[in-house]
Amino acid sequence: KTRHALAQLPAATESMRTAMHLSPNADARREIGVELLGMLIEAEDTSAARTQFEYLRTIGADGRVPKLQLAYLLRLEGRFEDARRLLDEVLDASPDSVAAKMLLGVVHLDLGEYELAAKQLAEVVADQPENKEAHFKLALALGRLGRTSEAAHHFAINQRLVQASQAVLERRGDKEEAVRREE
Incomplete structure (x- = not known):
């Protein structure tokens, strides 16, 4: 991971969270949420990734999380x-x-x-x-x-x-x- 990419991560994750919560479309919220989970896993932010996965579970999107992505989190x-x-x-x-x-x-x-x-x-x-x-x-x-x-x-x-x-x-x-x- 480049230092530049890691430096941009907080702003990118915050933008994705905002987009996820503001989107009127439930499918779009779920897709953005899954993408955000991937970013958090890539950044090795275990706590935030687990929180995001649990959030996806509450909105019924945990089934959209690829098993490979979940294996990375585990x-x-x-x-x-x-x-x-x-x-x-x-x-x-x-x-x-x-x-x-x-x-x-x-x-x-x-x-x-x-x-x-x-x-x-x-x-x-x-x-x-x-x-x-x-x-x-x-x-x-x-x-x-x-x-x-x-x-x-x-x-x-x-x-x-x-x-x-x-x-x-x-x-x-x-x-x-x-x-x-x-x-």
């Missing part, structure tokens, strides 16, 4: 077994869901199930070789298993991807600064 709350059960359901329904595989790999790491984590995260890396987080988490799992040369390999890939990402952001920042100067 993980943030430290409810790893509940998250794993929900992710198993997600993967039964959508076995190719890379996001679910990634989160399940992280949950296995949380639970100290390093062999399962390595297996799951290796699938993610195979599906998304440019996924820097997957390489990093896989390196952690492999390191815990004592497979240090494999761990070092994935950590090196992670570092290369992070540096490439930072270079893109720096170039983008330079372009944004140039546009600001022209205005």
